[in-house]
Amino acid sequence: MKGNYKVIKQNVKDVLSKINEPILNKDFVSLDFIKNISINEKELNIALGITDIHYKGLDKLRDEIIKAVKDKTPSIEDVELGFSLGVVNHKNKKKAELLPEVKNTIAIASGKGGVGKSTVAVNLAAVLAREGASVGLIDADIYGPSIPLMLGVNKKPQLVQIEGKNRLVPITQYGIKLMSIGFLIEKDSALVWRGPMASSALKQFIADVLWEELDYLLYDMPPGTGDIQLTLSQTLPLTGAIIITTPQDIALADARKGYIMFNKVNVPTLGVIENMSYYLKPDGEKDYIFGKGGGEKMSKADNVKLLGEIPINTKIRESGDEGVPIVIREPESVESKVFDSIVRTVITEVNKKNVSDMQPNVDIIMDN
Ligand SMILES: Nc1ncnc2c1ncn2[C@@H]1O[C@H](COP(=O)(O)OP(=O)(O)OP(=O)(O)O)[C@@H](O)[C@H]1O
Ligand SMILES: [Mg+2]
Numbered sequence: 001m002k003g004n005y006k007v008i009k010q011n012v013k014d015v016l017s018k019i020n021e022p023i024l025n026k027d028f029v030s031l032d033f034i035k036n037i038s039i040n041e042k043e044l045n046i047a048l049g050i051t052d053i054h055y056k057g058l059d060k061l062r063d064e065i066i067k068a069v070k071d072k073t074p075s076i077e078d079v080e081l082g083f084s085l086g087v088v089n090h091k092n093k094k095k096a097e098l099l100p101e102v103k104n105t106i107a108i109a110s111g112k113g114g115v116g117k118s119t120v121a122v123n124l125a126a127v128l129a130r131e132g133a134s135v136g137l138i139d140a141d142i143y144g145p146s147i148p149l150m151l152g153v154n155k156k157p158q159l160v161q162i163e164g165k166n167r168l169v170p171i172t173q174y175g176i177k178l179m180s181i182g183f184l185i186e187k188d189s190a191l192v193w194r195g196p197m198a199s200s201a202l203k204q205f206i207a208d209v210l211w212e213e214l215d216y217l218l219y220d221m222p223p224g225t226g227d228i229q230l231t232l233s234q235t236l237p238l239t240g241a242i243i244i245t246t247p248q249d250i251a252l253a254d255a256r257k258g259y260i261m262f263n264k265v266n267v268p269t270l271g272v273i274e275n276m277s278y279y280l281k282p283d284g285e286k287d288y289i290f291g292k293g294g295g296e297k298m299s300k301a302d303n304v305k306l307l308g309e310i311p312i313n314t315k316i317r318e319s320g321d322e323g324v325p326i327v328i329r330e331p332e333s334v335e336s337k338v339f340d341s342i343v344r345t346v347i348t349e350v351n352k353k354n355v356s357d358m359q360p361n362v363d364i365i366m367d368n
Contacts, residue, residue, distance in 0.1 A: 049086020095237030111254025113223035116275035129175035145182030152323020247294035271305035
C-alpha cells in the first residue's frame with residue numbers, strides 16, 4: 001500500500017468525523033467510536049463501534065464508509081471494516097474518582113423484596129456480555145446476596161497486590177465479572193448495618209475491586225427504599241436505575257417509591273420492568289395471575305419507559321437455582337427473547353442519554 005500511514009489514518013478520521021453513527025446521529029469521532037485503525041502491506045483495517053449491532057442498515061453503512069475512505073485516499077485498495085458494540089462513556093465526576101475505568105453504572109432496584117431483581121440482574125448481565133459488552137455485576141444486597149448462587153459461583157475472589165494496594169480480582173462467569181458482598185461475609189451471618197456504614201463499606205469494597213475496563217457495571221440493590229438504599233443511591237455514581245415491579249397495585253406503589261427515591265438524588269430512571277407479568281399457558285393464552293398492566297400504568301404515570309414484561313415460568317426459577325441464567329440455558333425461549341429486547345433498549349437509551357449530556361447547551365447536568 002502506497003502512502004504515509006499517518007496521513008492515511010488521519011484521512012480515515014476525517015472521513016469518519018463527517019459520517020454519523022445512525023442510531024445516535026452523531027459522527028464516529030465525536031462518539032469516540034473508532035476502536036482501531038491499522039494498516040498492513042495490503043489492507044486497511046477499521047474497527048468501529050455501533051449502538052445496535054443488529055442494525056439493519058449495517059452493510060449499507062459499511063459500503064458508504066469504505067467508498068468515502070477510498071475516495072479520499074485513492075492509494076488504498078483493500079479496506080476491511082468491522083462493527084462491534086459501541087458504548088458511550090457516562091461523564092460523572094464521582095464515577096471518575098471511584099470507578100475511572102467503568103463507562104456506565106446501572107442500579108437494578110425495587111421498592112419491594114422478592115420481585116426478581118437478582119434474576120433480572122444476572123440475565124441482563126449475561127445478554128450484555130453476549131452482545132459484546134464488558135460487564136461487571138455487583139451483588140450489593142447486603143441483606144441476602146444471591147447472585148453467586150444464581151451464577152453457579154462458589155469460590156472466593158483472589159486478593160492481589162498492585163502498587164502496594166490490596167485489590168480483589170472479580171470472578172468471571174459467563175463472561176460477567178462478578179463481585180459480591182457475600183464473598184466477604186460468612187454465610188447466614190446476619191448483617192445489621194446502618195445506612196452510612198453500609199454505604200462506606202460498599203464504596204470501599206467497590207473501589208478495591210480490580211475491574212479493569214468495563215462498559216457496564218450493574219448493581220443488584222438491596223430491596224426497599226429505606227435509609228440504606230437512599231444512602232447507596234446517593235453514594236454510588238449511577239448512570240441510571242432500572243426498577244423492577246410485579247403487576248399488583250401494592251407492588252407498584254412500592255416501585256414508585258423507588259422511582260421517587262432515585263429522582264430525589266438526581267439519578268434518572270432508565271425504565272421499569274414488569275416481572276412475573278403473566279403465565280403463558282401451553283395453548284399460548286396468557287394468564288394474568290397477579291393482575292394486568294401494572295408496569296404500563298407506572299410507565300404512564302411517571303413517564304418512564306416500560307422496558308419489558310417478563311412472564312412467570314418455572315424455568316426461570318430453576319435456572320436461578322441451578323446457577324445457569326435462562327438466557328444461557330434456553331436462549332430461544334420467550335422469556336429469553338424478552339431479556340434480549342430489554343437489553344437492546346437499555347443499551348440504546350443509555351447511549352442516547354450520554355450523548356445528550358455531551359451537548360454543551362444542556363442546562364441541567366446530572367451529577368449524582
Ligand atoms: N419471572 C419469573 N418466573 C418464575 N420465577 C421467578 C421469576 N422471577 C423471579 N423468580 C423467582 O422468584 C424468586 C425471587 O426472585 P429474586 O431472588 O430474583 O428476587 P429479588 O427481588 O432479587 O429478591 P430479594 O429482594 O430477596 O433480593 C427466586 O426464586 C426466583 O428464581
Ligand atoms: Mg435479590
